[in-house]
Amino acid sequence: MYKLSNLINDLENVLQKTVGIEPISLRISNNPNFDFQINNLVKFQNHKDIKNIENLFSEIINNEILIKNFEITDTYFVNLEIDIDQFSNSFNKIKKYIKVQHPETVLLDYGGPNIGKPLHVGHLRSLNIGRSLYLIYELAGHNVLSDIHMGDWGMPIAQIITYIEEKKINFESIDIEDLEKIYPKASKLYSEDNKFNDLAQANNKRLNENDPKILKKWRKLKKISTKSIKETLETLNHNFDLWMGESDVNYLIPGMIQKLESEGKISLDDGAYVSNFVSDPKILITKSDGSYLYLTTDLATVLNRIKLNKIDKTLYIVDKRQNLHFEQLIKSLNYFGFGDEEYRHIAFGTINDLNGNPYKTREGDAKKLIDLFKETSLQIEKINSDLDSETNKILTNTVLTFSDLKTNRMTDYKFDLNKFTNISGKTGIYVQYALVRAKKLLKSSSINSSNINLKVSDLDENDLNLIRGLIKFEYYFNLALKNNEPHHLADYLYELSNLFNTMYQNENILENKEESIKLNKLKISEHFISYSTLLMECLGLEPVEKM
């Protein structure tokens, strides 16, 4: 924690001189009387110098002005209570405290949507998690780039084009509805009909060889698809810095293959290039007819990115079923020596229906995101028909985002629209409501809360609980940043909202006859508003003004 970094350093120095290098981490205290705890001493409880260490710790902590009270238990848990009086002037500097010391350039690859397929429920988590990580990294001071990374190349495209050719469909009149119907039919035919399969393979090869006739058709399809995807993204309040696709790196592949072969990193196996890196299963780089695979384009994409920008870290926000692919990709990047940047697969689980099966429409197709949006919007309208359309839209996106981000990303979870739009419970609606209440409170008070100074001696239990909740911001922010896990912040936002509601509900603040108590509560509300707003920013939620 920023404000306590000197304390942590001093304590680490003590440990280094006695038991060796031992990085200290501050955790949230289990004991309700304290704010933070340090567990590092527990494992040294039988160490010969433990009494000495305990004394040194006590002395150092005693001198820390930010610590009001502390204890070292007989099992050597160190519990710390923050001095709110000393801490309270830090609340409005939180944005400064969460900045990292060494900013990096971070690229987020969304393993994006495919041409011909609409954005569907399967894309929701990648969008939500990606956007949240983008905002978290940005708030931490990093340089962030997002790339939708369209699936605009390879077999699926060849299948669609082949289908259109075979069925003699007029290319000029095709719209997005046609395209979305063609895709599943083409892919079905591809797996069932050998002749169609051959034709599609041939088209794929032509595509890779940049045959102008097929490229023209491809361009047309890409344009239709991109337009539709952009519309949906706009509704869902998502956007991207880069709209690169697999097609953008096609031209790099022949040179890449040649170079890898001459370096002895890959070799032919039944006509296909295979990595010489020993692994099971073997890593296939190209198909036996020379055409390219998922991995081929992903490798070339990295080469392309290195060429265009200096990137320190690449995060692939793609579902966990593609684990093997990214394992192979990262192994290959290292083995081929494509730069020493950091690459990570930010995997996530699937969204399932109430029976635990992948979320589908009644017809068995993947459910379109735009339809999910409409259904959710309708549900919110049913609950409150007085909302203007803009507020309804923001609340709809809040529901679709918060319900998604509150679960650990690796967990498969069940999407339950009724539950997620429920008027009570741990929902996006709830956190919005708490913030609206707080803002209305300050407005009704007609007092400029920035001029208020907290009077700590007059704080009651509810006030203290909320303030001590606010102190944990850095902890949860860093946890989310370090582990690429936004759900910690979603959970924390609920916790703060709940603490605020408890304070708010307990008594009528504006009618409190004790002026200092009233002012205290207004000041705390002001802090809550700024923290809640900041957390919403981290999660990609837009606050509503009324609801």
Added chain:
RNA sequence: GCUCUCGUAGCUCAAAUGGAUAGAGCAACAGACUUCUAAUCUGUAGGUUAUAGGUUCGAGUCCUAUCGAGAGCGCCA
């Protein structure tokens, strides 16, 4: 067949690197509105963390086995 992931309250989910008494929400039950917005709040109840062993000061977390669930396995992405 091989590899990987998972199993926590009736249900849906938390619990960073192993740390103190495993926490929330929903549902259930009992209370609080002539209101600063009750889309809220307070309280009660709910657990042998799938099972059996092991590692150690300490295990939901690590190891082994068993049972159960899911996913992935060169020429889709």
